[in-house]
Amino acid sequence: MAGGIVEKPSSGVPVRPARNYLNETKGLKNWLVTLDHKRIALMYLAAVTVALLLGGFWAIVLRTELLGPQDVILSNDWYNRAFTLHGAVMVFLFIIPGIPASLGNFMLPMQLGAKDLALPRVNLLSWYLYVIGLVFFLGVLFLGGLDTGWTLYPPLSSGRPVELNLIFAYTAVFILGFSSILTGVNFIATMHKLRPKGMTMYKMPLFLWALYATSLIQVLATPVVGITLGMSLIEHVFKIGIFLPQYGGDPVLYQHFFWFYSHPAVYIMVLPAMGVQSELIATFSRKHVFGYKAIAWSSIAIAAIGFIVWGHHMFVSGQSPAAGIIFSFLTFWVAIPSAIKTFNWVATLYKGAIDFKAPMIYALAFIYLFGIGGLTGLFLASIANNVHLHDTYFVIAHFHMVMVGSVLTAFLGGIHFWWPKMTGKMYNETLARICAVMVFVGFNVTFMPQFVAGTRGMPRRYANYMDEFTVFHQVSTIGAYILGLAVVIQAIYLVHSLFKGKQAPPNPWGSASLEWQSSSPPDFHNFLDKPIVMGAYDFENWEFVSEDAGYVLKKEVIETGKSLSTVH
Amino acid sequence: MMSDLSFGSLPGLPLAEAGGSFWFPPQSSSVAAGSDFTYDLILWLCIIFFVAICGATMYFMVKYRKRPGHKEEITSTHNTKLELAWSIIPLIILMVVFGISTYWYLEMVTPPNEDVHEIEVTAKQWNWTFTYRDDELLGQGKQFLVPKHLHLIKDRNYQLVMTTPDTDVLHSLFIPAFRVKQDCVPGRYNKLWFRPTKTHTEAGADEGFMLYCTEYCGKDHSEMLGRVFVWDTEAEWAAAVEQDGNIENIKDLVDRGKSIYDQYCKSCHSVDGSDNVGPTWKGLWGKKETMESGETITVDKGYVRESVLEPAKKVVKGYPNSMTPFEWGDQNDAYFEGIYAYMESLKD
Numbered sequence: 001m002a003g004g005i006v007e008k009p010s011s012g013v014p015v016r017p018a019r020n021y022l023n024e025t026k027g028l029k030n031w032l033v034t035l036d037h038k039r040i041a042l043m044y045l046a047a048v049t050v051a052l053l054l055g056g057f058w059a060i061v062l063r064t065e066l067l068g069p070q071d072v073i074l075s076n077d078w079y080n081r082a083f084t085l086h087g088a089v090m091v092f093l094f095i096i097p098g099i100p101a102s103l104g105n106f107m108l109p110m111q112l113g114a115k116d117l118a119l120p121r122v123n124l125l126s127w128y129l130y131v132i133g134l135v136f137f138l139g140v141l142f143l144g145g146l147d148t149g150w151t152l153y154p155p156l157s158s159g160r161p162v163e164l165n166l167i168f169a170y171t172a173v174f175i176l177g178f179s180s181i182l183t184g185v186n187f188i189a190t191m192h193k194l195r196p197k198g199m200t201m202y203k204m205p206l207f208l209w210a211l212y213a214t215s216l217i218q219v220l221a222t223p224v225v226g227i228t229l230g231m232s233l234i235e236h237v238f239k240i241g242i243f244l245p246q247y248g249g250d251p252v253l254y255q256h257f258f259w260f261y262s263h264p265a266v267y268i269m270v271l272p273a274m275g276v277q278s279e280l281i282a283t284f285s286r287k288h289v290f291g292y293k294a295i296a297w298s299s300i301a302i303a304a305i306g307f308i309v310w311g312h313h314m315f316v317s318g319q320s321p322a323a324g325i326i327f328s329f330l331t332f333w334v335a336i337p338s339a340i341k342t343f344n345w346v347a348t349l350y351k352g353a354i355d356f357k358a359p360m361i362y363a364l365a366f367i368y369l370f371g372i373g374g375l376t377g378l379f380l381a382s383i384a385n386n387v388h389l390h391d392t393y394f395v396i397a398h399f400h401m402v403m404v405g406s407v408l409t410a411f412l413g414g415i416h417f418w419w420p421k422m423t424g425k426m427y428n429e430t431l432a433r434i435c436a437v438m439v440f441v442g443f444n445v446t447f448m449p450q451f452v453a454g455t456r457g458m459p460r461r462y463a464n465y466m467d468e469f470t471v472f473h474q475v476s477t478i479g480a481y482i483l484g485l486a487v488v489i490q491a492i493y494l495v496h497s498l499f500k501g502k503q504a505p506p507n508p509w510g511s512a513s514l515e516w517q518s519s520s521p522p523d524f525h526n527f528l529d530k531p532i533v534m535g536a537y538d539f540e541n542w543e544f545v546s547e548d549a550g551y552v553l554k555k556e557v558i559e560t561g562k563s564l565s566t567v568h
Numbered sequence: 569m570m571s572d573l574s575f576g577s578l579p580g581l582p583l584a585e586a587g588g589s590f591w592f593p594p595q596s597s598s599v600a601a602g603s604d605f606t607y608d609l610i611l612w613l614c615i616i617f618f619v620a621i622c623g624a625t626m627y628f629m630v631k632y633r634k635r636p637g638h639k640e641e642i643t644s645t646h647n648t649k650l651e652l653a654w655s656i657i658p659l660i661i662l663m664v665v666f667g668i669s670t671y672w673y674l675e676m677v678t679p680p681n682e683d684v685h686e687i688e689v690t691a692k693q694w695n696w697t698f699t700y701r702d703d704e705l706l707g708q709g710k711q712f713l714v715p716k717h718l719h720l721i722k723d724r725n726y727q728l729v730m731t732t733p734d735t736d737v738l739h740s741l742f743i744p745a746f747r748v749k750q751d752c753v754p755g756r757y758n759k760l761w762f763r764p765t766k767t768h769t770e771a772g773a774d775e776g777f778m779l780y781c782t783e784y785c786g787k788d789h790s791e792m793l794g795r796v797f798v799w800d801t802e803a804e805w806a807a808a809v810e811q812d813g814n815i816e817n818i819k820d821l822v823d824r825g826k827s828i829y830d831q832y833c834k835s836c837h838s839v840d841g842s843d844n845v846g847p848t849w850k851g852l853w854g855k856k857e858t859m860e861s862g863e864t865i866t867v868d869k870g871y872v873r874e875s876v877l878e879p880a881k882k883v884v885k886g887y888p889n890s891m892t893p894f895e896w897g898d899q900n901d902a903y904f905e906g907i908y909a910y911m912e913s914l915k916d
Contacts, residue, residue, distance in 0.1 A: 076787050149784045155754060156737040156786055161888065245755035246734040252753060285632070286640040294651050316740060317751045318758040321677045325670050332662045336655055339617075343654045346621060349628035353640040356633070364625065371621050375614040378662070382669035384606045384676065388747040391740065391782040455591040455607075457744025459782040462790035466778065540642070567645050 013548050014505040016424055017519040024524040035120035038522065040127050041106035042422065045415075047131060048102055049491070051093035056484060058086035063446075063480040066473045069465050079463035080147035085140075087150030088169065092176050093134055095407050096265060099272035100218075101130070101183055103414045104211045106422060108187060110515035110522065111205050113196045113531045118189035122182050129179035136172035140165045149461065151258060152229070154243040154251050158236035170233040177226040180268075184218030187211050198533035205513045205536035206295050210275025213299035217264045217271075217306065225261035228254065252317050259310035267306040269403055271299055273410030274341055277366050279536075280413050281345045283511040284360035285352030288537040288567055291344040298337035305334050315386045324383055331381035338374050342367065357509070358432035362413030365440040366406055373401030376451065391461075393472075394454025397447045405443055412439065412490065417511075419494065420504030424521040427497040431489065438486035445479030505550030510542045517553070534563035541565065594771040596798070597746035598763035602672030604747070610665060617658075676748070679761035680725050687718070689730040691739035691752040691781070692892070693835045694788035700813060705806040711897050712813025715831040718743075718779060718796045719812070720764050721805045728760040733892040740783035743796055745771060751783055764798040788835075816902045825910020828903055832894055839914055846891060847884050851916040858885045869908055876907070 021038045031039055062082040065074040074082060105123065109116050117123050140146050143165035148157040152173075157166060191204070191212055201209075231242050232254070241247030243254040282289040289295065311319060311327030345367060354360070376398040379385045389395060413436075420426055450458075453472035458465060465473070507516040515522070517531040532553070534541055541564050542551040557564060595601050632638070688699035698718050701711045720726060732739055732754045739752040741760065750760040768776050776795030785792065799805040811817060818824035829839070829849075836845035847857070855867050860883045865871055874881060879891035896903045 076790065080784075080787065080789070147786070153738060153784070155735075156784070159735075159737065245753075250755070251738060252756075287643070288645045290643075291646045291651050293646065294655075316749045318753055318756055321674065325673065328670065328673075329666055332666050333659075335662055336659050339658050340651070340655055342621060344651075346624050346628070349625065349632060351641040351643050352628070352632050353634040353638055354629055354632050364629065367625050368622055371618055375618055378610050378614065378665070379607065382606055382610055382665060384603050384669040384672035385610070387673070387676065387749050388603055388744070390749055391742070452591065457593060457742070457778065457780065459742060459780045459790075461784040464790045537645075539640075567642060 014503050014520070014550070016503050017521070017523065019523065020424065020519065020521045021524045022424075022521050033124075035116070035124055036524065037109055037117045037120065037123060038106050038422070038526075040123050041102050041104075043127055044097065044105055044130070045102040047127075047134060048094055048098050051089055051134065052098075052487070053491075055086055055090035055094055056487060058082050058089065060480060060484050062086060063477040065463070066465075067477050069467050069470055071464070074463070076463040077147060078145075080149075080461070081145035083461060084146050084149050088146070088173075089137060090403075091150055091265075092173055093130075093137060095269040095403055096180060097130060097176075097183070098269075098407070098411050099276060099414060100187070100211055100214055100268075101126070103276065103411075103418060104187065104207075104214075104272060105183075107418065107515055108190060108208060108211060109194065110518060110526055111208055111513045111536070112190070112194060112199055113514045113527065113533060114190065114194040115526055117186050118193050119186045122186050126179045126182040126186070129175050129182070133172045133176035133179060136168045136175065139168045140172070143168065151262070152232065153258075154232065154235070154249075154254050155245065158232045159244050159246070160236075162237055166236060167233060170229045170236070173229050174226050174233070177222045177229075180218045181222045184215035184222075187215040188219065196530075196533065202293065202296070203533065203535055205275075206278035206289060206292065206299075207272070207275035207513075209296040210271045210278070210299050213303040214268050214271045216300075217268050217303050221261045221264040221268075221307070224257060225265075228257040228261070252314070252319070255314050255317060256310070259313040260307075263310040263313065264303070264306045266399075266402070267302050269407050271302060273366075273407040274299065276410040276414040276417070277345065277363055277370075278341075279511070279513070280359050280363035280366075280410075280417055281348050282537050283417070283509050283539075284355045284357055284363065285349050286355075286510065286539050287348050287350070287352040288535075288539070288565075289344065290347040290350070291340070292537075294340050295344050298340045301337040302334060305330065305337070309334060312381065312386070315383055316390050328381055328383040328386075332378070335374065335378060335381070338370075342371065342374070356433070358429060358436050359413045359417040359509075361433060361436035361440070362409050362416070365436070365443075366409045366413070369401055369405030369409060369440075369443065373398060373405050376401065389454060391459060392454040393450040393458045393460055396460050397450035397454060400447050400450075405447070409439065409443075412436070415494070417509070418515075419497070420508050421515055421518075421520050421522070423498055423501075424504050424519075425497045425501030426504045426508065427501060428493050431493045435486045435490050435493075438482055438489075442479050442482030442484075442486055446476050446483055447479070449473075449475045449479075502548070505548065507542065507552070508550040510539060510544060510551035512536055512538045512541060516551075532557060532561050532563070535565055538563045538565035592747075593745045593773075593777075594766065595745075595747075596764060596766040596768075596771045596777065597743075597748065598765055599672070599676045600745070600747040600765075602675055606665075606669045606672055609668060613661065613665065677761070679727055679759075684725045684727045684761070686727050686729055689728045689741060689752065691730065691732045691741065691785075691792075692736050692832075693786055694781070694792040695831055695835075696741070696779070696781075696792070696794045697831070700809045702806075705802055706809060709898070712809050713896055713899075714809060714813040716794045717776070717808075717812050718794060719805055719808050720796065720798045721802060722764055722767050722798050722800055725763045726761065730758050730760060731756065735890050735892050737785050738783045739781050739785050739792070742780045742782040743777055744780070745773065745777040745796070749782060764796075767798045767800055768796065815896070815899055815906065818906070821906050821909035822913045824902075824906030825908070825913075828906050829910055836891065846887055849911055849914050851914065853911045853915045859883065860885050860889075867911075869904075872907060872911065873904055876904075 065072050065079050146165050146169050235242045241249035243249045243251050309331045312331045315324050449472040453469050458469045504520040506520050513536040514531045518527050541557045543554050544551050690697040696716055698714045730752045732752045734754045742749040746762050748762050750758050776797045779794035779796050781792035838844045838848045839850055841848050841850040852867050856864050858864050876894050880889055883889045
């Protein structure tokens with residue numbers, strides 16, 4: 001049977017394929033030594049979900065503490081630990097690996113029409129490194145937490161008397177760095193070497209272009225933070241002068257090294273999210289994405305420019321005004337590729353048939369939240385404003401709009417979008433839509449007040465604050481509770497769907513990238529027959545059958561093995 | 569001239585104004601108006617772009633929503649002219665914004681050539697100390713160390729010379745009403761220039777403008793606060809500095825010692841017997857301590873004085889050699905009287 005679809009339902013209820021990657025082999029051991037990218041992706045998904053819940057727990061704790069200007073539930077010491085753990089867990093364990101290692105790992109080979117990643121063993125190794133990093137972080141937690149801030153700035157961090165939990169934290173980030181590098185190398189190799197005949201770079205879904213740009217950053221930037229934290233670890237234990245001024249070191253040098261990685265890391269987080277966004281917008285408006293090449297190359301442009309803007313984290317560190325001005329100039333340039341993407345997504349909606357399924361609600365929320373997150377970046381790129389806004393709640397609100405408003409939104413949208421493919425089950429659509437709206441509302445309620453608190457001068461990382469900021473903090477905390485509740489409800493109905501969900505058809509959304517030509521869940525070998533290579537947005541090749549059966553490939557496509565699309 | 573900068577105000581659109589606004593505290597320094605001007609400029613641009621993006625999105629969401637009888641149309645998948653336009657026009661706008669922002673930034677960081685009064689700032693976990701010297705107003709060769717309170721004279725140019733002891737951590741000085749901020753880095757002297765243009769009472773801050781630490785510095789980061797007082801006249805200023813800075817104004821020696829302790833010693837020494845970076849002061853006075861060198865010493869006036877001025881000389885066994893030396897110039901004796909009295913009051 002051509003087209004690679006195992007059980008092609010022409011109508012009625014879809015049938016779960018008798019053999020698929022989930023039941024190919026059984027037992028925990030077979031999962032733990034699996035080389036199948038799909039299983040590793042699910043194991044990553046489980047692990048990053050643990051990290052998300054852990055980081056989210058600390059977010060709720062610290063927002064609760066901030067309900068009042070003085071101590072509410074935490075001492076200063078514990079508040080400092082709460083925001084350090086929140087930041088470190090969310091950044092290193094959730095947002096950086098989140099989308100690429102779970103959704104990317106699963107979809108990259110499938111969207112290419114390949115059997116697996118180029119280096120399956122390296123893929124498994126990268127998961128184990130991640131888990132070891134996670135265990136080290138849990139170790140930090142059991143040793144009583146850490147209060148250095150996730151940025152681990154010396155002298156506050158390495159300058160203190162030797163502390164086991166700090167050593168654990170350095171080690172964890174160091175190891176996680178390797179996990180990230182290995183994933184990046186693997187993705188790049190796969191995209192260059194395993195594209196089947198006919199699958200040109202420009203035929204790849206934009207999600208893959210985004211992953212490609214992400215991988216470049218992972219490979220080129222992560223070693224710098226690894227080396228930096230390695231040096232910090234040595235300095236911490238042996239008290240030598242690299243970054244510590246009392247031994248002749250320079251703490252500002254650390255900031256340069258740290259942000260040389262950590263600013264590009266922001267794009268490691270957001271580029272995959274933008275990739276997911278392109279898939280969702282196109283699929284649910286049933287339109288070929290507008291400006292494919294512009295979106296593809298803007299990912300590369302963001303990755304490239306992202307490497308030369310790190311100094312904007314240090315406008316008030318005492319770096320020279322000349323350096324500050326150059327970094328400000330370069331930072332404004334990042335706005336352009338980001339704006340190009342946004343305009344293209346909006347243009348894609350034009351004359352479409354917009355279906356407000358849960359993933360699409362996330363995608364539309366993304367346009368709004370990324371709009372605010374991106375535009376407020378202009379205030380911070382402007383050096384005359386940055387001086388006032390630096391290290392205030394304005395910055396907190398800005399980067400959460402991007403890192404949560406955009407990345408978490410795209411992550412959740414992507415999970416819902418690919419859930420039927422990954423698990424073969426449909427979730428409860430009504431609940432999913434309600435939660436999508438809750439995430440959007442909760443998110444805005446949490447972070448919009450923080451912009452105003454910031455311009456009025458509320459500094460970040462404050463356990464206690466002046467009375468005038470109370471109302472902003474209280475509204476913000478209510479928003480965080482709404483957001484937290486939505487995530488918990490999602491976890492419940494998604495897990496529930498694994499047991500009680502309806503069987504998913506191979507292509508419930510009519511999406512055109514290759515993974516939808518496989519069964520749900522896919523076969524162990526991804527495709528039983530060679531998929532018909534076509535443009536990722538050639539929606540005209542698919543026709544709707546029924547709500548239960550989803551979309552199927554049109555007869556003439558199967559017969560000719562060619563796309564019907566004429567718009568390339 | 570600068571305070572005339574304004575975009576005007578549309579009804580319902582909150583913009584920065586000289587007298588304080590929805591967004592900002594009242595503009596109270598020479599650099600505030602330029603910063604706020606740039607803010608308003610960008611705010612307008614953001615509103616225009618945001619409304620355009622979200623407006624178009626919402627319009628499409630309604631007009632092209634999936635419904636019976638509505639089908640998507642195949643439209644062109646790219647349009648080079650349109651795409652170039654929406655790349656290049658924003659770029660030009662942003663470069664103009666960059667130019668304006670940089671102009672005001674240069675105003676912000678370039679102090680006038682003359683008539684600049686220096687004040688030394690020392691940031692320590694978790695306290696600010698401002699050192700004032702002014703031969704004319706405070707007396708020849710006199711210096712006053714004032715905790716927490718930054719005293720200034722209206723319409724005078726100031727340059728803060730800021731540092732942190734090598735053994736301390738990063739801090740950052742932030743005065744929202746002035747729109748200024750600068751990190752304090754161990755081993756460096758960072759400078760921050762501004763000219764206050766309103767007294768604190770004129771700006772409605774009767775208890776002084778807020779001064780914050782904005783670089784996370786450990787446990788009591790959020791308690792590392794200060795106040796800025798801007799006085800109309802030199803006489804008022806000198807009186808305020810003398811009042812705050814002359815330790816002899818605190819007549820009760822134990823109170824004096826307590827206040828010195830709170831300012832300089834508290835972050836490392838407890839007074840309730842609990843362990844900290846350095847030995848607790850509870851019961852320390854008159855106690856025999858063993859030094860790193862093995863010798864035994866009685867904690868008395870001589871030892872305390874030496875340990876404050878040259879802490880590395882004799883370190884108590886079991887504690888790190890990490891204390892910063894302190895020195896109060898011609899007020900040393902008055903400070904030590906207070907410290908002795910306070911330590912004595914903590915005897916068992």
